[in-house]
Amino acid sequence: MILAKNLTKRFGDRTVVDHINFDIPQGQVVGFLGPNGAGKTTTMRLLTAYLPADEGQAELAGLNVFNQPLAVRRRLGYLPEDNPLWEDLELTEALHFAGRLRGLTDDASRAARVRAVVKSCGLRREIGTKVGELSKGFRQRLGLAAAIIHDPEILILDEPTSGLDPNQVLEVRDLIYELRTHKTVLISTHILPEVTATCDRVIIINAGKIVADGTPADLAGDMADKNRLHVELKGPKDDIRRALAGLPGASQIVADEIEGSFIVESAAGADLREGVFRLAAHNDWPILSLRQERLSLEEIFRALTQNP
Ligand SMILES: Nc1ncnc2c1ncn2[C@@H]1O[C@H](COP(=O)(O)OP(=O)(O)OP(=O)(O)O)[C@@H](O)[C@H]1O
C-alpha cells in the first residue's frame, strides 16, 4: 500500500533521504523512527506528494505519487508535522472545510463524517471553540480528525502525539489502534513505548538511510549479541543447573540469585524454550517462569542511531 523505491531527496549538496526502500502491505501499522533531522518528515512529504523527489519512486495504493498526486491524496490522510489549521474557523467549520477540500461535496454525508470524527477524536467538548483558541492537544486531535475526515485507507501521521499529555497520548494511541483494522498507517514518533504498543513493524532511519526494518521482536533478536533465557523451574537446583547446561545450544548457565531463576545463554538467534519445556516435562519440574530476554526498543534505537 505504501511503497518507496530508492527514494532520494537532496537539499543543496546534502542528501537527506538517501535511496530508501520499503513496502508496507495493507493493514500494517508501521512506526517510523529516527533522531531529529534523520529525514522522517522529508520522507513523509515525498510519500504524500508535497515535495518532489530527486530520485526513485513512491506508490500509494498502487498509484504513482509523483504522476497522480490528486488521486493519491483522495486515498490518503496526512497529518503534517506543523499541523497547519484555519485559526479563525470554529472547530466544526474547520472540519467541514477540510471535508470539502477532500471532495465531500454532499452536505448530509459530510455532516455525518464531521460528527463521526468529532466523536472518534474526542472533540465534542470543544465544539464552538475557534481553532486558534484550542489547546495544543486538542489542536493535534483536530489535525487528526481533519486527516481522516474523508475516511482514507492510508494514513501518514507525522508525530501525532507530540506535545500531548500522557492521558491524551493514550487516547490518541487508542484511536490509532482502532483505525488499524481497516487502514494502513505510517506514523513517526519519538515515544518508543507507543510504538511497541501499537506498531506491527518498525522502520528506523538515521542520516537519511534506513538502518532497521522489522517487528520490534525481530530487531531485538537480530541485534542481541547473545540469547538469554530466564528459566525458573521447581526442583533440585543442582540437577536443574546440570540439565540446563546439557541443553543443545546452551553456552553458559548463570544463576540469577534475585529472581531465583537461571539464565541460559546461547548463540544469538537461538531459541531454547522448547528444549527447556521438554527437559522440565521429562524430569517433572514444573515451569514457574520462562522469559526470553529482549532488547528494548530504546536500546535498539540508541545502538543504531547514536553517531560516534
Ligand atoms: N526545505 C528544506 N531545505 C533545506 N534543508 C531541509 C529542508 N527540510 C528539511 N531539511 C533538512 O533535512 C534534514 C531532515 O529533516 P527532517 O525534517 O526530514 O527530519 P526529521 O527526521 O523529521 O526530524 P525531527 O525528528 O526533528 O522531526 C534536516 O537536516 C533538515 O535540516
Ligand SMILES: [Mg+2]
Ligand atoms: Mg520531523
